[in-house]
Amino acid sequence: MERPEDGGCAGRARDREATRQRILDSARELFTSEGYAQVSSRRIAAHAGVNVALINRYFGAKRGLLAEVIAEEAAFPGIVEGGREGLPRRLAEHLVHRTLAGGTPLARALEHSAGDPDLKSVHEERLKNAMIGPLAEVIGGPEARARAALAASVILGVGLVRRIEGAAALQELDPDRLVDRLASVISACLAESAPGQAHSGSGRGRG
Amino acid sequence: MERPEDGGCAGRARDREATRQRILDSARELFTSEGYAQVSSRRIAAHAGVNVALINRYFGAKRGLLAEVIAEEAAFPGIVEGGREGLPRRLAEHLVHRTLAGGTPLARALEHSAGDPDLKSVHEERLKNAMIGPLAEVIGGPEARARAALAASVILGVGLVRRIEGAAALQELDPDRLVDRLASVISACLAESAPGQAHSGSGRGRG
DNA sequence: CTTGACAAGTCAACAGTGTTTACTTATACC
DNA sequence: GGTATAAGTAAACACTGTTGACTTGTCAAG
Known part of the structure; x- marks a missing residue:
């Protein structure tokens, strides 16, 4: 069915897969460097050298393009695999190193569009399947998903603040x-039992 | 100078301030109920019963309208005023109550548009002046702004996660x-000295 | 080789956005 | 009453994501 090679010929042949991939590559490059909303x-399409309508033909909508792009990359590459021991520190190191160095460009694309309502479903799936899910599985215990969601909140929040105020x-x-x-901080999120409050919270008046 | 009353007459008189306020009221209502990007x-203008061009005349751009709307409301009403003692708990209670109950609609408008690059400057000012600034002032001590920024990250992050995954x-x-x-968690953010890591972090290899 | 079908690719339009410019009109002062 | 000035308006601009009708290249059957 597919042509064996679409190689470097100038007026390239019609190849669905190659065109799809070309669009995807351009989208990833532009989304990660400039952000979702910035790139029309x-x-x-122009960057990929294809017609605009093909984006919607192949990906349904611009949203679908981002969904496919972010589906390609793991949120915590090689971090949850290390197991429960030292997990908070590995997460913290990952967060700091990508925070200070600019880090994985894909995370930036996500932070760029964190609040975009058009992307709510995309982010929801990503958050559940790539962050809360794996984290909850590693930490286990009661209310694992809630604790994982808390840690995910910290991770997203720090990224967001970094993006907003530099x-x-x-x-x-x-x-x-x-x-x-x-x-x-992340330890406090993931801990099984809510620890007694730190030194600054002596005034707790709850019953 | 200003007309003493512009009251309820049908074809209302030309009153700059009244028109401005009318636009502002409509913007606040729509932004908080539907979010910034959703509302054109x-x-x-239609909701306020005025011409579209007046938005740009009075507020420069749509962005300026949001800036003015969010400038009207305090981020932590009556929380930092309580002083350092019990601050983390008050912040946590504020966050939970508005998280679970839907809470201050303005916060929702902000979370809706947290990542919008067009609003970066608006959010930056808000974050610095209404969150990090007051928090840092209350907690004091070394690197107060960094610790405050961390707490702000948690607060924004939890709001964001709530909005994304419900x-x-x-x-x-x-x-x-x-x-x-x-x-x-917030105590861990605000504490002066980074506490020795909790029970899950025995594998720290630094130092 | 010719024909025909079908998918790949194209074009132009649609409805919508934020914003600006030139314009009209009502008000307030002289 | 006449007029300057500000308030308000209408229409356009350049742009967005998206869609449907159209053309064209390619591959298989006859």
């Missing part, structure tokens, strides 16, 4: 200290 | 337990 369908405040802390701190 | 300039996972915990947990 027509620009993706990490100016966060960079007051040097990376190592920030990792320490985030590790303890 | 033309719809706001709080399904977070609601595994009953509200009181969630408050406990969040209070300890």
Whole structure:
């Protein structure tokens, strides 16, 4: 069915798969460098050298293009695989290193569009399947999903704040200290029993 | 200068301030109930019964309209005023109660558009002046802004996750337990010294 | 090789967005 | 009453995502 090679010929042959992939590659490149909302369908098409209508033909809508792009990459590559021991620290290190270095561009594409209502379902699936799900499975125990959701909140929140205010405040802390701190924060999220409150909370008046 | 009353007359007189306020009221109502991106300039204008061009005349752009709307409301009403003692718990309670009950609609408008690049400057100002700033002032100590930014990350992150996945996972915990947990998480953010890591972090290899 | 079918690709339009410009009109002062 | 000035308006601009009708390349059957 498929042509064996579509190689480098100038006026390339009609090849569904190759065209699809070409669109996907352009979308990933542009989304990750400029963000979802910034890049128009027509620009993706032009970058890929194909017609605009093909985006909707192959991916339903622009939304579907992002969904396919982010489905390709793991949220926590090689982190949950390490097991429960030291998980908070590994998450913290991952977060800090991609926070301070700009890190995985895909995360940026997601943070760019975190609140976009058009992408709610895309983000919902991503959050559940790639973050809360794996995390909950690793930590186990009661209310695992709630604890995982809390950790995911911290991870997304830090990324969001970094994107909004340029990490100016966060960079007051040097990376190592920030990792320490985030590790303890994430530990508090994932812990099975809610620990007695830290030194700053002596005034708890609840019954 | 201004007309003393523009009252209820049908074809109302030309009154700059009244028109401005009318637009602002419509924007607040629509933004908070449907979100920034959902509501078009033309719809706001129609709801206010004014011409579309007046939005840009009075607020520069749609962005300016949101900026003015969110400038009207405090981020943590009556929370930082309570001082350092019990601050994490008050923040946690505020967050949970507005999370579970839908809470202040303005926060929703913000979460709706958290990642919108067009609103970056608006969110930046809001984050710095209404969240990190007051928080840092209350907690004091070294790297106060960094610690405050961390707490703000948690607060924004939880709101974001709630909005994305409908709080399904977070609601595994009953509200009181969630408050406990969040209070300890926020305490970990605000603490002056990064505490020794909790029970799950025995594998720390730094130092 | 010719024919025909079907999928791949194209074009132009639609309805919508935020924004701007030129314009009309009502008001307030002289 | 006349007029400057501001308030309000209408129409357009350039752009967005999306759709349906159309053309064209390719492959299989006759």
